[in-house]
Amino acid sequence: MDEDTAADGTIQLLWGLREGPTRGPKPVLSLERIAQAAVDLADAEGLGAVSMQRVAADLDFTKMSLYRYVTGKDELVAAMIDLAVGTPPTLADLPGPSWRPRIEAWVRLLAQTWEAHPWLPWVTMGDRVMGPHETGWTELSAAALAETGLTVPERMSLARMLGGHVRTTMSVLTAGTQPWVNRRQAALLREHADRYPTLCAMLDSEGAPPDNGRDFGLRLILDGVERLVADRAG
Amino acid sequence: MDEDTAADGTIQLLWGLREGPTRGPKPVLSLERIAQAAVDLADAEGLGAVSMQRVAADLDFTKMSLYRYVTGKDELVAAMIDLAVGTPPTLADLPGPSWRPRIEAWVRLLAQTWEAHPWLPWVTMGDRVMGPHETGWTELSAAALAETGLTVPERMSLARMLGGHVRTTMSVLTAGTQPWVNRRQAALLREHADRYPTLCAMLDSEGAPPDNGRDFGLRLILDGVERLVADRAG
DNA sequence: GGACAACAGTGTCCTACCGATACTGTTTCC
DNA sequence: GGAAACAGTATCGGTAGGACACTGTTGTCC
The missing domain is CATH 1.10.10.60 (Homeodomain-like)
Known part of the structure; x- marks a missing residue:
């Protein structure tokens, strides 16, 4: 009560x-x-x-x-x-011939908004009541995914998942060498190389993405969606 | 300082x-x-x-x-x-002939641990120094993904992404009809059906998963990984 | 074996925070 | 024009986290 x-x-x-x-x-x-x-x-x-x-x-x-x-x-x-979170974009702001570039643009715009207010990821967790603007963002994602052919719960799970992915790839803004481990953590790993051999062997590798793996993860998810859509169509 | x-x-x-x-x-x-x-x-x-x-x-x-x-x-x-977070499992606890069932088991075990301590998602965000146990969990995920053939940053991005996915699919434990919207939000959507037509039309659909879309999302991600691995092999 | 230094736990104090309540002054309706 | 309704203020209480001085205990060294 x-x-x-x-x-x-x-x-x-x-x-x-x-x-x-x-x-x-x-x-x-x-x-x-x-x-x-x-x-x-x-x-x-x-x-x-x-x-x-x-x-x-x-x-x-x-x-x-x-x-x-x-x-x-x-x-x-x-x-x-x-x-x-501001006034949400509209479908006209999401270019592309298909759902994929559209939802990619949605993720990009959401990420831009959140990066402008880095405290948003912390505050938008848990069970809440969204305001009109936030609801508008959700509405847009639902609209962008409408033509995928996924079921409604699948579409909303996907939309929520994409928002979570933005959160995950933003919350760590480490200035360390590797994006997945900060300077202190790396030092600890080297000290305990026997306990963490796999991680330790990874410390000196190259090719870290500058976006915390956001584009990489987005590609994985949407590839998975494409496969699911194709499987059901065929 | x-x-x-x-x-x-x-x-x-x-x-x-x-x-x-x-x-x-x-x-x-x-x-x-x-x-x-x-x-x-x-x-x-x-x-x-x-x-x-x-x-x-x-x-x-x-x-x-x-x-x-x-x-x-x-x-x-x-x-x-x-x-x-407790003593992390070992590779022996992750059964399966390939990396996919292994990492699926890792996600399942992590989710079990987090569900036992629902406050963990909130305190494991942001830049921190992990303790030995938490590092052990990360080590295990890195080991489980070693045979994928992904690059090191890709593997670690993926591991982080999976942890974030568990967080995303846990933080909302709504008791509403639809898992993606709670009772109050649904009422608001119906009141503003003109502003949110897509969401409103979705309110009465069926087939909501009981796990907040965790398995669904995991499937998408790992399907994406499989496609990436296959593309590079071929 | 006794004196001293090091340490564990206590008691007291300070600041910052959220919020309740009683108050002062202003606006508008009857 | 008077009274009710309301905006902003001043003061107070409760609960945080944490600094600091203190009491009593324990080990070490002479």
């Missing part, structure tokens, strides 16, 4: 169902300004820097004034997500 | 490099007991319930006593991870 009412509040906030009062002083702040300030802060100093106090200070207001627009930090984060 | 020394401390902790003193009273607590209490707490009440105070209380000790074994909460979480 507690979570339910909290989720209801978030839904009302994100989907514009909050009843706007008529009497009383005019609001000086707005949800958009607050969310924008929070997004800017998270972009600049990371999600850990986002506190009610700090967001309010950046707006030259008191911390408690934010609670007139947001019932708590969870709602603020939800508003941040839907603002940062 | 600050992060560096903190990471060094975590490395020393996880890899048993902490200098054990000889003089003074004998320690009553131990890192293992502390980490185990924290893991039990996280399993029972979620990661949010894990605080220094609470872990210490569960052990009938003072909060500050934990700091004799752990420099801070980050180190505690790192110790929790390597304890919860």
